[in-house]
C-alpha cells in the first residue's frame with residue numbers, strides 16, 4: 001500500500017471535494033481518497049502501482065481539474 005498527496009490547485013469548494021472523491025474512491029486499487037479544500041490537495045491510499053496512479057490522475061482530470069504534481 002502507498003499513500004500519495006496530489007496537488008490540485010483548482011479545488012475551491014465542497015462540490016470539488018465531492019466530485020473528485022467520488023471519481024477516485026471507486027477505482028481499482030484505491031483504498032481511500034480524501035480532498036482537503038483548504039490545502040487544495042487529494043490524499044489517496046492505493047496499491048502503489050504506476051497504473052493505478054495513472055488512473056487516479058486521469059479520473060481527477062476527467063472531472064475537469066489539473067493535477068499539479
Ligand SMILES: [Cu+2]
Pocket residue numbers: 011012013014015016017
Ligand atoms: Cu468547487
